[in-house]
Amino acid sequence: MAQVEIKNDxxxxxVPDGSVLAVxxxxxxxxxxxKSGSCASCKVRVVEGMENLEPPNEVEKMGLETFATDPSERLMCVAKIKSGKIVVEY
Ligand code: FES
Incomplete structure (x- = not known):
């Protein structure tokens, strides 16, 4: 199992390894x-463990090009975790 720490909470x-983080x-x-990478309501900053996420797919890349202001930001509805732990905040 992978772990996602939400600092705000x-x-x-x-979550299971390999999960899309919409779970x-x-x-x-x-x-x-x-939940399709087009509104940015789920945008977070990854403060630890970016290496444990798959690189953004084409859908997430388009959303990040539109909404992200920092390379540490990801869209949780389309980002996929490989394994291990990430720490996020928003
Ligand atoms: S829920 Fe809209 S971009 Fe993630």
Whole structure:
């Protein structure tokens, strides 16, 4: 199992290795709206463990080009975790 720590919530959520992080919907305070990489409601800053995420796919790249202001930002609805732990905040 992989782990996602959401600093704003002060909690760690476990998800299966290889999960698209939309699985966090309803398990933390990150807001998920479109779940398709086009609204940025789920944008977070990855403060630890970026290496444990798959590189952005084409959908996420388009969303990040539009909404991200920093290379540490990712869209949780389309980002995929490989394994291990990441720490995020928003
Ligand atoms: S929920 Fe809209 S971009 Fe992630």
């Amino acid at each position: 002060g909690k760690v959520v476990e 966090l919907d309803g398990k933390c305070s990150i807001l998920f709206a479109c």
